[in-house]
Structures are given as C-alpha cells and as structure tokens.
Amino acid sequence: MTTIFDDLLATNKVCAASYDGAGLSRTPARHLAIVTCMDTRIDPIGQLGLKRGDAHILRNAGGRVNDDALRSLVLSVQLLGVTAIAVIGHTDCATAKITNESVRATLIEKGVDPGVVTDLDVHPVGDQQQAIRDDLALLASSPLLPHDLALAGFIFDVETGELEPVSS
Numbered sequence: 001m002t003t004i005f006d007d008l009l010a011t012n013k014v015c016a017a018s019y020d021g022a023g024l025s026r027t028p029a030r031h032l033a034i035v036t037c038m039d040t041r042i043d044p045i046g047q048l049g050l051k052r053g054d055a056h057i058l059r060n061a062g063g064r065v066n067d068d069a070l071r072s073l074v075l076s077v078q079l080l081g082v083t084a085i086a087v088i089g090h091t092d093c094a095t096a097k098i099t100n101e102s103v104r105a106t107l108i109e110k111g112v113d114p115g116v117v118t119d120l121d122v123h124p125v126g127d128q129q130q131a132i133r134d135d136l137a138l139l140a141s142s143p144l145l146p147h148d149l150a151l152a153g154f155i156f157d158v159e160t161g162e163l164e165p166v167s168s
C-alpha cells in the first residue's frame with residue numbers, strides 16, 4: 001500500500017531536480033523572521049513575495065510567541081542576522097474558537113486519561129488582535145533581544161489573501 005510518505009518521497013525526487021537552494025547562506029537574506037500559525041491556508045513564502053533563503057518562518061498553533069518561538073527568535077536575531085520580526089495571525093483561526101475546557105473535554109472523549117489533561121493549556125486566543133499586541137510587547141521587552149528590532153503585527157485574511165496591520 002502506498003502511503004503519503006511514499007508520495008512525498010517520490011515527489012521530492014522530481015522537485016530535487018530543480019532545487020536552487022545550494023550555496024544559500026543560513027542567514028536570512030531579508031533579515032526577517034515571521035511567526036505565524038500552522039494553518040494550511042497560510043503560505044508565507046508565496047503570499048509575501050519571499051523566496052527560499054529570505055526569512056526564518058516559525059509556525060505553531062495560533063502563531064504565538066511562546067517559549068520555544070522566543071528561543072528560536074533569540075537565535076535568529078543574536079546569531080543569524082535577523083533585524084525585523086513580523087507576527088502574523090489570521091482570520092478563522094482554530095485557536096480563537098476553542099477553550100482549554102473544550103479541548104480537554106474532546107481529548108477525554110477520545111479516550112485520553114482525564115488525569116493527564118487537567119493542566120493542559122493549549123493557549124486559546126480570545127482576542128486575536130490583543131494576542132498579537134501582547135506578543136509584540138513581549139518581544140519589545142525581552143532582555144534577550146536588542147531594543148532596536150523592527151516589530152510588526154498583521155492579520156492574514158484567509159478569504160482575500162490580504163494582510164492587514166494590527167493597530168498598536
């Protein structure tokens with residue numbers, strides 16, 4: 001039986017024939033890092049006019065600057081030449097439609113031991129604009145980052161493909 005992984009490997013063999021990344025620097029050419037959601041409808045490279053080698057792109061559920069995103073951004077900025085960070089949320093985000101309680105209930109319904117979900121925090125996003133403002137404030141005040149970083153927040157509209165700035 002062919003699995004999705006077999007498909008990926010086969011497709012990669014075709015794609016590798018036209019691979020153009022050899023010789024690129026590990027330093028992002030646009031000195032840019034993007035934190036965004038894992039949502040399948042967001043394609044930062046395709047929708048922002050970027051290309052391979054231009055930017056670090058960090059993705060997680062909700063596009064939040066959590067501890068691990070901050071860890072990566074510290075390396076981006078302090079070791080790899082990044083001077084600008086964009087935090088990009090999007091419309092119709094799943095993390096804006098859940099609560100910790102609803103996710104815990106779903107996991108228990110699926111047979112997960114209730115004892116292990118008691119403290120589960122999936123970081124639901126109540127007010128998306130405010131969440132982005134909070135994450136930008138976190139970056140601006142981090143003692144691990146320089147204070148002259150360029151920071152901006154945006155919401156990507158999954159219906160129109162347009163990016164709207166988040167007001168400060």
Ligand SMILES: [Zn+2]
Binds near residue numbers: 063
């Ligand atoms: Zn999302």
